[in-house]
Structure formats: structure tokens, C-alpha cells
Amino acid sequence: MKIVKSLLPLTMLLLSGCVVGPDYRTPEAALPVKFSESAAKSAGDVTLNRWWENYHDKRLNALVEQGMNQNLTVLQAMERITEAQANVVLAGSGAWPQISANANATVAGQDGSLLRAQQSGVPGITGPSHTQSKTLAASGSASWLLDLFGQYRRARESANANLDAVYNDVNVARVAYLNDLTTAYISARFYQESLALDRLNLASRRETLKLTEDIRAAGAASSLDVVQAEGLVNQTLAEIPPLEIGFYQAANRIATLLGVPASTVTPSLLAGSGQPMPRYSAKAGIPADLIRNRPDIRRAERTLAAATAQIGVAESQLYPSLTLDGTINASRVISAATGNLTGWSFGPNLIIPIFTGGALQAQVDIANSQAKQQYFAWKQTVLNAVEEVESAQAALIRDYQTVAALRRLVASNEEALSLARESYRGGASTILDVLDAERNVANSRLTLASSIRTLATDYAALNVAIGGGSSIDTPVPTQAPRVAQVVGKAPVVKDNGSAPFTQ
Template structure:
């Protein structure tokens, strides 16, 4: 008893004083003061910015909010939070005392007649019952379980950030697919408009042929353009249906479920506002993949302490109380108890424990390199998206002027052809130029919208919209 009174306060002092392994230090990255094509001004927290509303498309807004809670990738990431929370409990439980109870009842007997020297009847039976209570507590002198819980908590934080990573991927995929669907609808409308124009040219050519001013070759060339336009329609229809099917999958419903609601066309999405990208340092705060990488670095750093703690002795306090009774004996009850510490000291293990420390340090270094790579990739994504957005905006503006010029050229070519001052080839060339310019403009508008999506995703925009607070998710 004197030993217990002396050992217990000493164990408390040791428990509070020693944690092996390196303490986590936030990593640093050398980043430029600003992006190459923006001002050196920090932006606000963009993780709650609904940037897709800049398209001013109500149908797109409805689809985005519908899928935030139904996207299967996001739901899988949310489910991984539950597993990470359980791992925190498991890691912390090792440092707490454990208590167990057991009970056993037994009836034994024998029957039969055979030669024996003992006297009495041929049937005997014994009854006994026993119960016990045991407790143990592994004293965490060197912080093994505290480091384990630190690692598990950091992994839990990474799981929350992974949900936001999945949410960003969903936003990028859904909005881009919607942009594609509307592009294919616009391309279909343009091709049908081109088809109508070319049929009018064919009609005009036939009329001029009947008047003796055009040849059969002119008619065949005009018919060729009509048929060429007809041949382009199926591929565009396929592109629209595939985009609509993919949107349905992203919303967690069967393919073609929402196709009917998208058949009614809408204008191609065009961003109405500019994006404030901030400075590269903002990415460390706003990008969930960077935060997740840092949390995994923290977990790997804590695992070094877990491995180092295995190099040191461990002491476990244990005790038990038991009682048993044999009902065949007059004084058939027995009780026993025990209490005391046990010491485990690693001596010879073939270098396995030191190798575990080395492996843990290597893993932490790998996680640091992963974090650094994630930061640099994020900066590159912003730079690329911003550059593309600026220049594709210039392309759209130039193509609008091209379309206007070619449309005027087509009108003049037709008037000239009616008056006999030009050939059908002039009209057909003008029609080809108009059709090509219109489709190029539609394609450029699609690319501009996709650049806008890529830029906002690259800065972490909207990553936390619809996120479940940690305090709620842990319930």
C-alpha cells in the first residue's frame, strides 16, 4: 500500500511531463507577392462565394443547389468523416484505464456403473460459480497515445477538407457540363439557321437556273452544302444528350432524367462579373486541397512521436478481484485480488523499432513535399486560368466583329448574285464564312465560360457552400 501511495503521484508527474517526437510547425512556402496579371491585393474569403450566379442562369442555379446534397462523391467524402471521428475516439481510448468483468457458472457430473472402489451412488454432480473484475492502465509516459490522438484529429480535419475538395470538383464538373450542353444547343440552333439559309440559296439557284443564268453545277454545289449541314446535326445532338446525361449522374439520378427539362434551350452562359483572384498566399487559406495536405503533414509529424515512443519502456498498472464458490463444499467460497505495475522494456528487436521511426520521418517528409507540390500546382492553375480568361475574352470580342462582317458580306453576295454581278461560288463562300464564324463564336463563348469556372475553382470559390459544420457532423 505504501508503494501505491508513492507510485501514483509519481506517475501523474511523468504523465504530464514527457512527449517524444517533434512538435508540428506550419510549413512555409516561398510565393510571389501577386499573380502575373492581377494587382497585389488580398481578396476576401471566397469559399462562400456563389460564383456560378454570375451567369444569371436560374436553371443552372437550381441544378447546383440540387446536387450539393445529392452528389455521390460529396456524400462519400462526408461518410469518411464518420470513420475519421471514430479513429479519434480509438486513438484517445488507449490512454484511458480499461475495466472488464467476467462471470462463469459450471455444473459437472458423471453417470454409469463400472468397477470402482469408492462407495456411494453411481451419480455425482458438482456445481461452481466464479466472477471477476479486472482493470488496467498503460501509463503514457512518452506521449504515445497523445501523439496518436493528435494524428487522428489532424486526419479528421483533413477529412472535412476532403469534403470541400469533392464539392469543388462537383461544382467544376456540373457547371462545365451545363456550359457544354448549352453550347451544343446553340451550335444546333446555328446549324439549323445555316441549313435554312443554304436552302434559301438552293432555291435562289434553282430559280436563276430556270431563268438560264445558272448551271447544273451551281445547283449541285449548293445541294452539297445543304447535305453537309444536315450531316453535322447528329453529332451535335449526341453531344447535348451526353452532357445532359452526365449532369443527371452528378445529381445522383439516372441518366436522361433531366434531359427533358434541358431540351428547352437557353442562351449560352456568359460570366457577367470579373473575379478577384487575390494573391497567391490567399490560396493557402482558401484551397481545401492545400489545407487537407497540411493536415496530413501534421498527422504524419505526430506519427513520428508514436514511433519514437515505442523505443522507451512502458509501464502498465493492473489489478483484478475474483471470487468463486463450489456448492459441494461446506466452505466453498474463495476470493482473491492482485494489484501492481508491469514493466516492458524493448531490448532486442532486430532494429525494427528504429526502422519504424525512420519510416515515419520519411512519410512526414513525403507529406511535406506533397503539400508544397499542391501549393505550387494551385498557383499554376490560377495563373493559367486567369491568362486564358483574359485572352479568350479578347477572342470573343473579335469574333463578334467577324460574324457581323461576314453576315454583311453574305447579304451583299446574294444581292450581287441576283443581279448577275457575281457567281454562286461567291455566295457559297460567304455562307461558309458566316457558318464557320458563328460556330467559332459559340465555341469561344463556351471556352470563356469554362475559363471562368476554372479560375473560380482554382482559387477555392464556393468550396464551403452547403458544408456541414464540424460540431453538427460529429453528432
């Protein structure tokens, strides 16, 4: 008891030791006040914004909800949360006493006969011989590595940061799912619209072919006019199969994103619907919004925090480690002579690294380098996010202008086709004028459909770029409380291109 009483204050003193390595500080980046083509007004928290509902397409809304927790990529990311939570427990387990016990029982004996030969020539006397003993043994051991320099505290800190990063991985996967599903649905409806337009064009060109044949029967048109009209009909027929292929490929992609066979999705899509087009413009906000709304930026920041904590783990290996070890052994032998034996031991075990060939310092250098790499990765992620928003916003603004102009162009071409046919019937123009008008109408209609597809896709791209909808249906973090920050010099993290860590 005297030993325990004398060691207890020393133990408590050692347990309150320092934590080596830099404390983490959230990095900073120099960002513009606003995006190039928007006002300097924050969009707030957009992570719960259901932006796809602005297409006003009930079928799209149903597909998004169906696949929100069925997408296999999202499910994989969610399962990694369980792994990361276990890693938090594993990282901190070494700081607790490790206790183990074992027990065994054995039975030993001898069986045989004993021959006693008499030197005097008396006949030998034989008799049975039998011996047996039982041994009961038990032992226990305890070991406690005192975390003098914060090795396990830094490891747990790193594991907690990695757990945060994994939660953001779920959001990254969900945003990717939303973008892929919406884009695939937009493509499917585009191909259906293009097929409908091609069939409309086919009917119009067949009407022109019939008109040409009627005029030739009246002697006012040549066989060449008829052949040219037939060629345009066949050209339209050849354009239909590739559009059907595009539709089925988009439908198959939707099924894969939902995690179901294509046969369960395609029939409902074949019913057809208009092209989805957003009714409202997206608010890009300001660049600073991206830091809190983009899950990939948050993931990169948490990965940086985990790498920073690993510097402390590596540095702790440079210093002595102290382990308190204790064992107790007890045994009982049951035989002709019965006895008990008990032994125990207790004492500290001090390990001092003296010469390791530079291996321990190399581990510190590696950890520092990895942390700097993560800082640059975070900075690159931020810059990429700004670029994506700028590009998507610039495209979306001009997409609306393009669609409006193409609508007017289609109306003009349709009127020109009507006038060309009337003129051809009256003999004031040739069949080439009608065929040219047919081509212009067909091309402008398909171009308009393609531009609507581009507008709808860019609308999705802008919302994804600002992190819209990333936190919908995402599980709430349930990790253990983080270890409080302890004494240590914080790393300097500035957006000046220099190394973000100091010792």
C-alpha cells in the same frame, strides 16, 4: 491501501512525462506578392462565394442547389468524416485504463449404482449413487498503460489532423462537383446553340439552293451551281447528329453528377436556353489567399501535421513502457462441503526494448520519410494552385477579347452574305461567292459559340482555382478538442528545398 498511497504520487509523476517527437509548425512557402496579370489586392475569403450565379442562368442555379448534397462523390467524402471521428476516439482509447470482467456458473454431478461385494460370499448389495456440486466464479482485470512518452497523445494528435484533412476532402469534392457540373451544363448549352446555328445555316443554304434553282430555270445558272449548293446543304445535315450526340452526353453527365437517372434531367434541358456567359470578371486575389481558400492546400497541410505526429508515435516505441495490471478472482463451490476462494494481484509491468534488430529505429526513419514526403506534396500543391490561377486568369482575360472580336466578325460576314446574294441575283458574281459567304457566316457563328463556351469554362476554372464556393453547405467540424502542444523541439519548415524536420 499503503501500496495505493505510495503508488499514487509516482503515477502522477509518470503521467506528466515528456512527449517525444517534433511538435508541428505550419509550413511556409515563398510566394509572389501578386499574380502576373492582376493587382496586389487580396480577394479575402471566397469559400462562400456563389460564383456560378454570375452566369445569370436560373436553370444552372437550380441544378447546382439540387446536387449540392446529392453528388455521390461528396456524399462519400462526408461519410469519411464519421470514420475519421471514430479514429480519433480509437487513437486515444489506449491511454485510458482497460477494464474487463467475466462470470460463469457450472453444475457438475455423477449418477449410477454402487456394487458392494462381500469377500465372505454374502450376496452383493447394490444401491443408487448420486453426487452434485455447483460452482459460481467471477473475475475482473484492469490494465493501464502509462503514456510516459506521449505515444497516445501523438496518436490522437495525428488522428485529429487527419479528421481536419477529411473535412477538407469534402470541400475538395464539392469544388470538383461545382466545376464538373458547371462545365457539363456549359457544354450542353453549347451543343444546343450549335444545333440552333446549324439549323439556321441549313435554312440559309436551302434558301441559296432555291435561289440557284430559280436562276438556272431562268437560264442564268448551270447545273454545277445547283449541285454545289446541294452539297453545302447536305454537309450541314451531316453536322447535326454529332452535335446531338454531344448534347445527350453532356446531359447524361449532369444527371450522373446529380446522382439521378438521365431521364429525370434530359427532358428539362431539351427546352433549350441561351449559352451561359459570366457578367462579371473574377477577382483572382493574391497568391497568399490560396493558402486559406484552397481546400486541397488545407488538406495537404493537415496531412503533413498528421504525418509529423506519427514521428512521435514511432519514437515512443524506442523507450520503456510501463503498465499497471491488476486482477481479482472469486469463486464459490456449493456441494456437500461449501467454500469460497478469492484471489487478487496488482503490480507494474515494465517492458524495456533492448534488441529488436533495428526494427524500431526503422519505424522512426519511415515516419520521418513519410513526413518529408507530405511536406513536398504540400509544397507541390501550393505551386500547382498558383499555376492554375495564373493560367486560368490569362486565358479568361483573352477570352473576353476573342468573343468581342468574333461578334464583330459574325456581323461583317452576315452583311457580306447579304451583299453576295444581291450581287448574284444581279449577275455580278457567281454562286461560289455566295457559297463562300455562307461558309464564312456558318464558321464564324460556330466559332463564336465555341469561344463563349471557352470563356464560360475558363471563368469556372478561375473561380475553382481560387477555391471559390468550397465551403458552401460543408458540415462544421465537431471533433474532440486537440491535445495541447507539449514540450519538444519544433520542426523547421522553410521553403528552401531542405528537409523540413529536425529532431
